[in-house]
Amino acid sequence: MKFGASTWLWTSPFTGDQIALLENIAALGFDFVELPVEEPSHIPVATLKPVLAHLGLEVVICAAVTAGRDMSAESSAARQQAFDYFESCLALAEGLGASCVVGPLYAPVGKARLGTESLRRAQWERSVASLSQLAQTAGNCGVKLGLEPLNRFETDMINNVADAQRFLQQVASPYLGISLDSFHMNIEETDFRRAVVSAGEQLIHLQVSDSHRGVPGDGNSDWAGLRDGLRAIGYRGKIGIESFSPDASSLAEAVCIWRRFAESQDDFARDGLAFLRRWWAGA
Structure with missing residues (x-):
């Protein structure tokens, strides 16, 4: 199994001049890095690709789906703006040799409302149409998209595996799959x-x-149930640690990280990786 860490564990936003962070992630023993794309221009492929290759780090691209990147928006101009952003993420993934682009691609984080049935249906249908188009682009790039369910406090659209599967059934593309996050699962999955x-x-x-x-x-x-499920399906994907640093104040406020969970973010990563290796090897 390959284990990785998100740069969000240390910083926000990640930029191409933060080579030392990539070196640190490799030195801690991770196999890959999750690169969140807060701004596509911050991630120069020509600079990062040889560095990542030298460090032996594989890549997963994580979409930062903010309010201006809404594939479910009523405005066609707003949906096009979102599409252009995700297209940039796919180009970065292709350029860096990333295995996938993951995140709540269907709607921005924080879009959670008690809307009417007709409003929710229209929002869903617009997102399905947008992702159907994006999946074609993903296919041309040879990169898969991973749809991430979020908890009820962060989205009203896709909260669990069942929701994601209904969405995937309507898009019907081999380039659209599911990306799960155990934090959200702990709230939404029984x-x-x-x-x-x-x-x-x-x-x-x-x-x-x-x-x-x-x-x-x-x-x-x-954790035992999670491992048993992964083994039952013969999971061959990657497992990445995603959390956030209270030092990155804007992001920490957005995701409600009010305190430290370890003496340092390096300790968080080191202890987390040690646990994951024991966990995966366990009976």
């Missing part, structure tokens, strides 16, 4: 093993932290 088994071959990526978004192994997540 059974980790069952959720993973249900996702099956559609699961292309997994992000983890513990139930409190802290160091893996320090909370009350069902």
